[in-house]
Amino acid sequence: MAEAYKDLDPATMPRSTGLTYQDLLDQDSHAVPEVLRSESPKDMGTNEFSVTRYTTAAYHDKEVEHLWKKVWQMACREEEIPLPGDHMRYDIAGMSFIVVRTETGDIKAFPNACLHRGRMLKEHDGNAAELRCAFHGFCWKLDGSFSDIPADWDFPQVDQDNFDLPALPVAIWEGFIFINPDQNCGPFEDFIKDLAKQFERWELGSLYKAAHVAKVMPCNWKIAQEAFCEAYHVSGTHPQILRSLGDVNSQVDIWENCARVITPGGTSSPLLDYAVSNDDILRTNMDLDHDADAPEVPEGMHMRTFLAERARTNLRPAAGDLVDKYCDAEMIDSLDYTLFPNFHPWGAFNGIVYRFRPNGNDHRSAIMECIMLAPFSGERPAPAETHWLEAHESWSTALGYLGKVFDQDAFNMPRVQEGLESTYQTGVVLSGYQESKVRWLHHKLTEWIGE
Ligand code: FES
Ligand SMILES: [Fe+2]
Numbered sequence: 001m002a003e004a005y006k007d008l009d010p011a012t013m014p015r016s017t018g019l020t021y022q023d024l025l026d027q028d029s030h031a032v033p034e035v036l037r038s039e040s041p042k043d044m045g046t047n048e049f050s051v052t053r054y055t056t057a058a059y060h061d062k063e064v065e066h067l068w069k070k071v072w073q074m075a076c077r078e079e080e081i082p083l084p085g086d087h088m089r090y091d092i093a094g095m096s097f098i099v100v101r102t103e104t105g106d107i108k109a110f111p112n113a114c115l116h117r118g119r120m121l122k123e124h125d126g127n128a129a130e131l132r133c134a135f136h137g138f139c140w141k142l143d144g145s146f147s148d149i150p151a152d153w154d155f156p157q158v159d160q161d162n163f164d165l166p167a168l169p170v171a172i173w174e175g176f177i178f179i180n181p182d183q184n185c186g187p188f189e190d191f192i193k194d195l196a197k198q199f200e201r202w203e204l205g206s207l208y209k210a211a212h213v214a215k216v217m218p219c220n221w222k223i224a225q226e227a228f229c230e231a232y233h234v235s236g237t238h239p240q241i242l243r244s245l246g247d248v249n250s251q252v253d254i255w256e257n258c259a260r261v262i263t264p265g266g267t268s269s270p271l272l273d274y275a276v277s278n279d280d281i282l283r284t285n286m287d288l289d290h291d292a293d294a295p296e297v298p299e300g301m302h303m304r305t306f307l308a309e310r311a312r313t314n315l316r317p318a319a320g321d322l323v324d325k326y327c328d329a330e331m332i333d334s335l336d337y338t339l340f341p342n343f344h345p346w347g348a349f350n351g352i353v354y355r356f357r358p359n360g361n362d363h364r365s366a367i368m369e370c371i372m373l374a375p376f377s378g379e380r381p382a383p384a385e386t387h388w389l390e391a392h393e394s395w396s397t398a399l400g401y402l403g404k405v406f407d408q409d410a411f412n413m414p415r416v417q418e419g420l421e422s423t424y425q426t427g428v429v430l431s432g433y434q435e436s437k438v439r440w441l442h443h444k445l446t447e448w449i450g451e
Helices: 021-025 057-068 188-199 221-226 239-244 278-286 303-319 328-332 396-422 436-449
Strands: 073-077 086-092 095-101 107-111 146-148 170-173 176-179 208-217 251-254 258-263 334-339 343-345 352-359 362-374 387-389
Touching: 057 352, 057 362, 057 436, 073 086, 073 095, 095 176, 107 170, 107 176, 170 188, 188 258, 188 334, 208 396, 221 352, 221 362, 221 396, 221 436, 239 278, 251 436, 258 436, 278 303, 303 328, 362 396, 387 396
Parallel strands: 208 387
Antiparallel strands: 073 176, 086 095, 095 107, 170 176, 208 362, 251 258, 258 334, 334 343, 343 352, 352 362
């Protein structure tokens, strides 16, 4: 682990007032798994990170060379290409790749470029019997092996025995397909090991892609990403949810390539200076007006237990008895994990997976995506297609209540970009604990890219 990280003692480190997350777990009605009981807070110092990381094309160019061309990155879900010939395009920072299911059911990835004069091989996702270029017809089999050059007598220099598409490293983890543009990269298993260990219990591969919403956001990709990496902003940006969210009770844990922020639901923020009734917590959690019908909470039942039981009832038809295995925290808390640099799966049934990327080579715009995974019974349902929001369309049009919260986050994003373009500060200031996932992301960038 990098020099910059030192273990902190959870018992003595500076903490917010109110219960700790571990205190809340003590009230759980079910057995709490070890994965939630573990803590890994880190002291990563107090240094600032240069504003130019967000505002300059030069830093974006460094990210392309030292990060996007080198790192393992999630390209798509395996369920999106179930049949031989199914293929998806994955684009990152001006580069395009294709991910293909072969005749034998394997998954291959190639640069999305013909070996003749370079035309993109596939501009759309779809199914094809072969990878034939639309320009002059050079053709490869689904596994990338060479198959045909029209009028091959005219290409005496091409050695057809050595004219396969360059295969890129591919790995599958819990239904997600990862690729690495670097053919000499390190093993995926080493890269993902911290995250894989955390997720053993939750088996995201057994879930299906129930929704996928994407939008181009007017800010650097890290501004969009960092808006979802701490709960410290909740009181400023989402004050309406404080009655049912323990924002400052959040627990932040840092490992090598992964980190998490766990934020408890069904408990009111310690920042509120009045007693919040169970009814208020319930209505906030369910997004109900104060005069709408709300369910009865049995006398003496803890709100977290009540909300977890509701979630169990809702999910039981699809998830079966698994809902009884999961504790209250797994049913209702935000278990928000990050695998460096940009992949954010939530644990248990929360179902959310975020991904943030630069939008082509524009360092002032980003692609933000929210994928919803869900349990199912019986045959695996078809995965949702990506629903691209136009610039004027809000997240709430696609994602309801959750989208309303995203819209508040999205409102900040271009204003953070504009502020950083105007500031007289040289660096961004980060808190020691609550924003430590953001700090970790920047330390990782320093490791990969340099200052
Ligand atoms: S560029 Fe692909 S066949 Fe010519
Ligand atoms: Fe937010």
